[in-house]
Amino acid sequence: MYSRSEEDHIKAVHGLLEDAGQASTTGIAERLRTRASSVTDMLKKLAAKGMVRHTPYHGATLTTKGRRHALALVRRHRLWETFLVERLGFGWDEVHEVAEQLEHVSSGPLIERLDAYLGHPRFDPHGDPIPDAEGRMPERLTAPLTEAAVGVRHRLVAVKDGSDALLRLLDGKGLTLGRTFTLVARQEFDGSLQVGWKGGGCDLSAQVAAHLLTEPIDA
Amino acid sequence: MYSRSEEDHIKAVHGLLEDAGQASTTGIAERLRTRASSVTDMLKKLAAKGMVRHTPYHGATLTTKGRRHALALVRRHRLWETFLVERLGFGWDEVHEVAEQLEHVSSGPLIERLDAYLGHPRFDPHGDPIPDAEGRMPERLTAPLTEAAVGVRHRLVAVKDGSDALLRLLDGKGLTLGRTFTLVARQEFDGSLQVGWKGGGCDLSAQVAAHLLTEPIDA
DNA sequence: AACGATTTTTAGACATGTCTAATAATTGTT
DNA sequence: AACAATTATTAGACATGTCTAAAAATCGTT
Structure with missing residues (x-):
């Protein structure tokens, strides 16, 4: 449905909105180790697909659809990290790269079964919250x-x-x-x-x- | 290292050599639901990379390097299928598509840990043999x-x-x-x-x- | 052995995603 | 308010992987 590159851009926009409150072209380019011009192209494409709102010269925000997809990617990433650490015995600092690949494997049933298999964990091995299937983040009393x-x-x-x-x-x-x-x-x-x-x-x-x-x- | 498409072609050549003793351009194209001309292009590319021997008009065979990679792909595919069926509870007839995606995730440690986690299975849920890390197929007394x-x-x-x-x-x-x-x-x-x-x-x-x-x- | 059918390759086009260099808009400073 | 610095976009190029149509090689029959 969405290419690896499209998903990477969606996740970068989401991450920047969380971290910095805004997602600039350069910011995205730095996250993805690519160039600003490439990002502009992709933002236009994602805007056409209704994933992103792109105001030229003023960065991007996510549409509802885009946010939903970004949260699904975060969910996949964190569930795989949990699996890699808790079941396969990797260290929490070794799993990011691999999870980065696994998160692009697209199958609804796969991720829901994995979630159940892991006992519906609410936080990943880094302590980050895992969104549920509807994109809701667990609350924390920290x-x-x-x-x-x-x-x-x-x-x-x-x-x-x-x-x-x-x-x-x-x-x-x-x-x-x-x-x-x-x-x-x-x-x-x-x-x-x-x-x-x-x-x-x-x-x-x-x-x-x-x-x-x-x-x-x-x- | 190798693109998804390159790996798909290597696996198709390997599969056809196993099934039919030879891998023709059309045969590969049918397996991959693509066209003969695309296959010719890819065979040239893989030949240049030393994965395949391509005799124009006479199909392809695998080099030692190509065979090693093909067996690694088969190993990944069958280990993931085993995981999906034995751990996540999928039916053996539901897992092919997803395993097709998972097999392209490239990480040596991942697959060796997965193998250990599954108890070094010798056969997958379809009864097919799983090559070991060196590409050796288990013997069967069937x-x-x-x-x-x-x-x-x-x-x-x-x-x-x-x-x-x-x-x-x-x-x-x-x-x-x-x-x-x-x-x-x-x-x-x-x-x-x-x-x-x-x-x-x-x-x-x-x-x-x-x-x-x-x-x-x-x- | 020659011819028609089949298979394969080549040639040229196109989509995707990336890049550099040039241009345009915005921002911060004076 | 104007200008330099920064940031973003456009234009045009290129790599990858795919396609169709045409040309070339091989195969199967007679």
Whole structure:
């Protein structure tokens, strides 16, 4: 139905609207490692197909149809990433490329069965929310670690902006996404925050802690 | 590395060499639902890349490199089919299209992990052999049902030529691939053969029976 | 062995998606 | 408000993969 390239452009527009509130021609070109002129061509094409609204010299936005398709792509991408990590044992930092290919495999039944097989996960291994089949994003009760209640068990569910670099740094400290822990104390002692969990704990700079999103355990 | 279309042509050449012993331009065009002239173009291209030997007016054969790639594609296709049927619960007759897309996803680690996840299956849900990572096909100790020993437990492992129509007909009689049964008797009684299994059995025409490949249970 | 039918290749056209270079619009600064 | 810098679009080229129509080679018959 839609070519690989068309889908890549739709996803880029969607991502930029989320991240920056607007999708400029250059922005899209940078995401896709292509040229602005190529993007202009594609935006015209997608506008003709009713996926995108393109105001020349003022970037693009998604139509309802375009948004629906973008969310379907995000859904596919995140479900495949979940499969690759949880079932095939890949590291969360190894799966993006492959998921990028798998997300273009087009079959409704495939993705719905995969979703069921994985137990209808609501968040992917990076902590990003997985839209449901109708494009609805799951709600989250998260708060930055710096605002979480002391003495309560929490789960580390995501990192602000999904920074892989930060995620990697945390892995080194034994802090992985999905890990549960109890916040032992919060004190601006020399700009550091103590986090405790079963069998361990670590100190974090307040700056790092502000980027960590946690959720009370029962939620 | 190789485009979707290049891979489709390589697989078509491989399939025709297996089925018919030769791969003619028209034969390839029919498999791919394309035109002979397009195939000629692609054969020239693949010959230049060292995947295929193309003798003008005399069809194509695969080089060692081409055969290796073709077997890798067959491996991917059959592993994905196995995943779709055994894990996602698709019927064996629903998976071809999707596997056709999945087989072009290119990632060595992906396919080796998938293989391990599935328990290194040697045959796919259609009963077709799955080449290993080096392109070796598993051996089979099969014999047509009409030559199988009476009174011994057998497993139905494949159907000659992999005919989907025949497979479907058998499904109707309660005979599915992978089913085990004991051959109760073999007698040319009115051209029919009796097959018995736990809780049942059925009569088959001798003609149908000759197409069924069985394997002694322990093998 | 020659001829007609079939198969294959070549030649030239077209669609898609990309690029560079040139042009046009917008933006920020003075 | 005007101009330089930035950003976007257009124009024209090219690669890939496909097609139709025409020409060339092969095959099957007699």
